[in-house]
Amino acid sequence: MRYFLILVVLILVVGAALFTVPMENGKPxxxxxxxxxNWQNPDKLMEEGLDGLAGKSKETTLYRWRDPQGNWQYGQIPPxxxxxxETTIKAR
Structure with missing residues (x-):
């Protein structure tokens, strides 16, 4: 029973590290x-993580528009x- 608890704690620590410890590019x-x-699509789920390890930059498409006050707003889906x-943002 003690070894099982140690194993569970170890899995939790490794899981938490994947989301918090920065890699070479400064992101986890x-x-x-x-x-x-993307939790239902395993291929797309690992796509970003593997690109981060390889040092590839990833582009994201965003939209920009002006709100009624005249300020620029950005989002993935325009209202x-x-x-x-349409604006393309390159990750560093």
């Missing part, structure tokens, strides 16, 4: 939001009825 191997969005510009 796994990202909570990425895991939450309906708003004329939004």
């Amino acid at each position: 191997l796994l990202d909570w939001q990425h895991v939450e969005q 309906p009825g708003i004329d939004a510009e």
Whole structure:
């Protein structure tokens, strides 16, 4: 029973480290939001983590638009009825 508890604690520590310890690029191997969005698709789930290990930069497509006050707003999905510009962001 004691070895089982040690094994469970070890698995939890390694799991937590994957989300918190920074790699060479300054980011952890796994990202909570990425895991939450892709937990049902294992191929896409590991895609970002493997790119981070290889040092590849990843591009993200965002949209930008002006709010009623004239400020720029950015998001992955533009609001309906708003004329939004597509912008590509490169990760470092």
